[in-house]
Amino acid sequence: MLRVCLLAGIMALTGATASAQTPPPSLREQAEAGDPVAAFEFGYSLTFPEDGEPDTVTGRYWLVQAANAGHQPANHMLGVVYRDGFGVAADIDRARAFFELAWQAGDTVAGHDLAELILYDYGDERDVAVEILEAILGDVDAGPAASLTLAETLMFDGDGEADAVRAVTLARDALDRDGELYRAHYLLGIGAAEGLSGPVDQAAARLAWEAGSAAGDTLALIALADSWLDPDWGVNDRGEAMALYALAGELGDDQAAAMAAELVDDLDEAETERADLRRRAWENRMGWEPLPE
Structure with a gap:
């Protein structure tokens, strides 16, 4: 009987404690309650989740709610979404509008993104971009x-x-x-x-x-390769150049890949062997994992 009473008492105490500790509202609940910061964080977590698949539609909805409520980081993030076409068709003009809203509110990172967008996609407005860059x-x-x-x-x-x-x-x-x-x-x-x-x-x-x-900068790889083929730079090293062009090609530069393909047919056996050795040395220096044999 005593044991039963003790057990009942423990359950009552623990139950009372649990009922007294109301769990904090979730991020979604805070967003639904009108908190613009929570709306931004919830929208961001859905759009760019650490794990699992993104929910870009719902995420974008909450980013818009945050932006409409005056939370400027949401304008910057919406600019990124529309610039990169993340879960939506890319729309450079809309991206620019969002970047401008964030920049006008003092977001300097958004200002840099705006300047880059103008330089790459609005070439006749170079001076506008330069003015922004100078300011930050x-x-x-x-x-x-x-x-x-x-x-x-x-x-x-x-x-x-x-x-x-x-x-x-x-x-x-x-x-x-x-x-x-x-x-x-x-x-x-x-x-x-x-x-x-x-x-x-x-x-x-x-x-x-x-x-x-x-x-891993492709332009540096290409410039270095070019220097090893330029007679004004001293002794040529076609094996070194071949290795550098090939690496730049692997990093996505089609022109470098074409240069490597053109050069490979001109190398003698010693140069081909050197190109292979130098490529492995560069891969090592760049921290690339060796391919399995």
């Missing part, structure tokens, strides 16, 4: 990427040597602030090769392109 160069979050994007713009679509020289400075700044902005190595290599930041220095150019190549 000093920003902690978006500044490094803005420096690199502006460097590329000035290097390849600038107004002469002064812009090219500034491009090198911006590329160095981008890399100093974010070591993972690997494309900067390619630009620094151009600067050294053309003497934009001092005397022409082919050795420094190759070092820069090697750093970019090791990080």
Whole structure:
């Protein structure tokens, strides 16, 4: 009897404790209650889930609710969704509209995305993009990427040597602030090769392109390969060039793949063997897993 009473008492106590602890509302419940931050987080979690398949339709609905409620990160994310066509047909104009809303609200990362979109898809508005990039160069979050994007713009679509020289400075700044902005190595290599930041220095150019190549930058791989075929750069090394073109081709550059295919027929046996050895060495340096035998 005592045992039964004790058991009943324990059950009553634990039951009372459980009933007193009301579980917090779920993210969805908070979103449905009108919390714009919860709506954004819930929409993001559905659109870009860590596990399982995305629910882009429902996710986009909640992102729109968050944006309509004034939560600006939702505008930025909707811009990404429409730019990349994630779960919806790509719509560059709509992406731009969302990026502009976020940028006008002070989202500097959205500003960088807006500038890139304008440069790539609205070519006659280059100056608009440059103005945005100039405005965010000093920003902690978006500044490094803005420096690199502006460097590329000035290097390849600038107004002469002064812009090219500034491009090198911006590329160095981008890399100093974010070591993972690997494309900067390619630009620094151009600067050294053309003497934009001092005397022409082919050795420094190759070092820069090697750093970019090791990080998997296709333009650096191609530039480095080109240098090994250029008689003005000293002794040619067609095996090295072949290996570099092939790697750039594997990373998706069709022109490099074509160069590799054209070069392979011209190599003698020793050069072919060297190309194979150098390719393996580069794969090692790039951290690629060796293919099974």
